[in-house]
Amino acid sequence: MAVIFGASVDGAERLRFAVDDSAVVVDSLADLDEQLGDSVDEMLVVIDPEVDLNVATGLAERYRV
Numbered sequence: 001m002a003v004i005f006g007a008s009v010d011g012a013e014r015l016r017f018a019v020d021d022s023a024v025v026v027d028s029l030a031d032l033d034e035q036l037g038d039s040v041d042e043m044l045v046v047i048d049p050e051v052d053l054n055v056a057t058g059l060a061e062r063y064r065v
Contacts, residue, residue, distance in 0.1 A: 001039065005032050006048030019046055036063070
């Protein structure tokens with residue numbers, strides 16, 4: 001299952017059609033941490049383009065494998 005992180009749920013929901021109908025949508029870093037903690041083998045996190053660049057690059061650095 002994929003996770004979509006957005007600045008807002010509405011914004012992130014727009015990406016669901018391109019990813020997967022079963023994708024989980026989150027709009028806070030706490031929710032993203034919780035979701036990734038629950039799914040240790042998660043392979044895909046999509047970041048909505050409306051997310052601030054510093055937040056997006058910080059996420060990429062933090063979760064880099």
